[in-house]
Amino acid sequence: MILWILGIGVLGLYLSFIMMKKSAGRSVLVTFFGLVLLASLTLITLNDYQNFGMTEHTETKTKTIVSASPSKQLPLLLYQNIGTNGKRQVYNYKNSDQGKAAHTKADFAVTNQVRTGTGQNATLTTAHTTWRYTNSFYQTLFGNENNNIFVKQHNVFTIPKNWETLTTVQAKALAKKLQSLQKPTAAQKAQMQQAVTAQVAAARAKNPTMTAAQQAQLVKQVTAKIQQAAIKQAITEVKQSK
Known part of the structure; x- marks a missing residue:
């Protein structure tokens, strides 16, 4: 609608200013249509740059x-x-x-x-x-x-x-570290076995009646905890790296 009002203002200003002879009526129409034109342009500008009406x-x-x-x-x-x-x-x-x-x-x-x-x-x-x-x-x-x-x-x-x-860079570095954890060296395997053995021995000391099945389940749990700790350590390292 604002474009129609703008067009009416332009057309009315043109007709009243160019086509009419000098008179009081002409002055009134020129002023009116000039204000309509100016107001339309102002509102369009405010809407575009100041989000007027929004x-x-x-x-x-x-x-x-x-x-x-x-x-x-x-x-x-x-x-x-x-x-x-x-x-x-x-x-x-x-x-x-x-x-x-x-x-x-x-x-x-x-x-x-x-x-x-x-x-x-x-x-x-x-x-x-x-x-x-x-x-x-x-x-x-x-x-x-x-x-x-x-x-x-x-x-x-x-x-x-x-x-x-x-x-994403840290994730790529973590993937490489996890791949190395999946293929541990002989020294890493020995270190893990030592840690598992120590924790199982400590648990057996507290519970001498532990069955073989319970020991096997404990070994799985301890191994999983050690692996999880290794993953956490790898995550900490990649987060600290630049």
Whole structure:
């Protein structure tokens, strides 16, 4: 509608200024259509640059996500820094186990936050803000132009305690370390065996009546704990590395 009003102002100013003879009526019409033209241009400018007639509208959605890590035993939330100051990141995740990898938008108007929750599932809460017209009058006046223009977005990742947050570079370094753990040297095997034997002996000292089946189960548990500790140590090392 504003463009029609602008056109009427231009046409009316032209006709009254060019086609009419000098008179009081001409002066009134020139002033009126000049004000219409000026007001239309001002409103269009304010709408384009100041979002006149519009308000910020935020929609918040929460969904469950899964790790983009190939290992279910080691869920990771991966991210990559964008820019040179490291204040903005792009996070990688999946919407389902069978789904393709997704990522947050690489935009300086998009901010991300990661926090640890108490639940078993990871979630992503997105607050998406756009400009929308305050009412139908402004929407009709400006012909719905600039409606739903993106303003900003804030993402909150809430991850379980067993998740780790790493950069993509750190994840690659961790993968190499885990590969070496899967193929331990003779010295590493001997060290692990020694640690398992010591813990089993300590448990037997506390419980002399422990059966062979119980000992075998204990060996599995102790071995798993040692392996988990080795993984944690590898994660700590890659996080500390530059």
